[in-house]
Amino acid sequence: MALIVQKYGGTSVGTIERIHRVADRVAQTQQEGNQVVVVLSAMSGETDRLLKLAHEVTTVPDERELDMLLSTGERITIALLSMELRGRGINARSFTGRQVGIITDSAHTKARIARVTADRIKEALKQGIIPVVAGFQGINEQSDVTTLGRGGSDLSAVALAAALKADRCVIFTDVDGVYTADPNIVPAARRIDKIAYEEMLEMASLGAKVLQTRSVEFAAKFNVPVEVNSSFKEGKGTLVTKEDAGMEAAAIAGVTGDRNQAKITVIGVPDKPGIAARIFGSVAEAHINVDMIIQNMSQATLTDLSFTVPRADLKQAVSIIQAVAKDIEAKSVSVTEAIAKVSLIGVGMRSHSGVAAKMFQVLSREGINIMMISTSEIKISCVIDEKYLELAMRSLHSAFDLDQAQS
Numbered sequence: 100m101a102l103i104v105q106k107y108g109g110t111s112v113g114t115i116e117r118i119h120r121v122a123d124r125v126a127q128t129q130q131e132g133n134q135v136v137v138v139l140s141a142m143s144g145e146t147d148r149l150l151k152l153a154h155e156v157t158t159v160p161d162e163r164e165l166d167m168l169l170s171t172g173e174r175i176t177i178a179l180l181s182m183e184l185r186g187r188g189i190n191a192r193s194f195t196g197r198q199v200g201i202i203t204d205s206a207h208t209k210a211r212i213a214r215v216t217a218d219r220i221k222e223a224l225k226q227g228i229i230p231v232v233a234g235f236q237g238i239n240e241q242s243d244v245t246t247l248g249r250g251g252s253d254l255s256a257v258a259l260a261a262a263l264k265a266d267r268c269v270i271f272t273d274v275d276g277v278y279t280a281d282p283n284i285v286p287a288a289r290r291i292d293k294i295a296y297e298e299m300l301e302m303a304s305l306g307a308k309v310l311q312t313r314s315v316e317f318a319a320k321f322n323v324p325v326e327v328n329s330s331f332k333e334g335k336g337t338l339v340t341k342e343d344a345g346m347e348a349a350a351i352a353g354v355t356g357d358r359n360q361a362k363i364t365v366i367g368v369p370d371k372p373g374i375a376a377r378i379f380g381s382v383a384e385a386h387i388n389v390d391m392i393i394q395n396m397s398q399a400t401l402t403d404l405s406f407t408v409p410r411a412d413l414k415q416a417v418s419i420i421q422a423v424a425k426d427i428e429a430k431s432v433s434v435t436e437a438i439a440k441v442s443l444i445g446v447g448m449r450s451h452s453g454v455a456a457k458m459f460q461v462l463s464r465e466g467i468n469i470m471m472i473s474t475s476e477i478k479i480s481c482v483i484d485e486k487y488l489e490l491a492m493r494s495l496h497s498a499f500d501l502d503q504a505q506s
């Protein structure tokens with residue numbers, strides 16, 4: 100008898116009709132002789148709706164209260180699915196994050212999981228009950244509700260699979276796997292059969308929202324094999340697993356796009372030691388992640404310094420930087436929101452050369468200007484004008500031979 104954790108995302112539980120279908124799949128998995136643990140997201144759009152309400156009440160909502168609010172979305176779906184299953188005579192029970200012992204730190208809205216007890220789940224399974232668990236939520240040591248960051252139900256599922264030593268963790272969503280690029284942007288994208296944790300981690304953190312970045316980090320750390328599949332149709336999905344020899348054959352595994360960044364430029368910065376430390380130190384103190392940095396050649400002891408931050412943190416970052424700029428007597432601060440980051444990812448980059456050069460050629464052929472570049476062993480990213488992001492993704496996808504074979 101296998102123990103399978105099944106997570107269903109927002110679109111998969113977006114309507115009552117879809118919840119019926121989820122119930123069908125859960126029932127079938129059990130009938131096939133498996134033990135099932137279900138993890139659910141809120142109905143699609145619900146978390147956004149709650150966030151909007153909070154922002155209508157006040158511009159900067161208190162984060163503890165925000166978590167209290169946001170965690171309600173998942174309570175709705177777990178109760179509805181459990182009712183549906185029980186109505187069919189299947190013994191299912193809903194559980195909140197607190198009830199199943201998902202213990203996190205206190206970083207409200209982006210809490211990290213410290214440990215998972217899962218006692219109630221183990222107990223339920225022993226009694227032949229299907230636990231239906233609210234994703235995205237946990238509690239801190241003071242028993243306050245926390246949430247795990249957007250897309251966090253993926254992490255709940257992976258963490259429970261690890262704690263329960265499940266045989267499989269299946270992430271059911273609205274696409275039938277991880278593709279070489281977002282299939283909603285690049286129609287020629289292909290489904291990947293098997294992808295290494297490391298590649299998936301880069302793809303997720305560089306914009307492929309099909310799996311939450313932290314869930315991949317967690318899966319790699321605890322060696323949980325994760326399968327991504329469609330909740331709407333039967334068929335093969337993608338297995339996210341340890342790297343194997345075959346995975347390096349192609350230079351590139353995938354292309355991603357990320358619109359969640361903004362660029363800040365400090366103009367006329369005195370070019371002397373300690374200035375960069377001042378600027379980035381102040382941003383780091385506010386827990387804002389700086390992604391790419393570029394410093395221009397200095398002219399007459401002055402230089403320009405540009406860097407990117409998440410768009411959500413832009414307002415706060417700008418006010419911090421304006422104060423620092425004044426202190427260090429920089430000339431001015433400018434902001435560009437309409438940027439995007441296009442990236443190529445692949446463990447094959449370790450053994451294939453010339454990937455960067457080819458990427459720059461492709462972008463230049465399309466007349467796309469590169470504002471910033473960053474590379475690591477298995478990825479290359481370029482910051483470009485946001486309006487060219489889709490063009491850049493499609494051109495790179497095709498130039499690196501990732502397009503689906505035309506039949």
Ligand code: ADP
Nearest residue numbers: 108109110272273277278280281283307308309
């Ligand atoms: P869920 O609500 O089920 O968690 P998400 O919206 O979080 O679903 O993730 C699924 C979406 O991820 C897809 O609809 C797709 O548009 C997007 N996506 C982005 N990049 C990729 C990729 N490389 N492969 C598959 N889907 C991707």
Ligand code: ASP
Nearest residue numbers: 140146235249250251252
């Ligand atoms: N409902 C949460 C969100 O929209 C968590 C999730 O769907 O994974 O971010």
Ligand code: MG
Nearest residue numbers: 108250308309
């Ligand atoms: Mg998701």
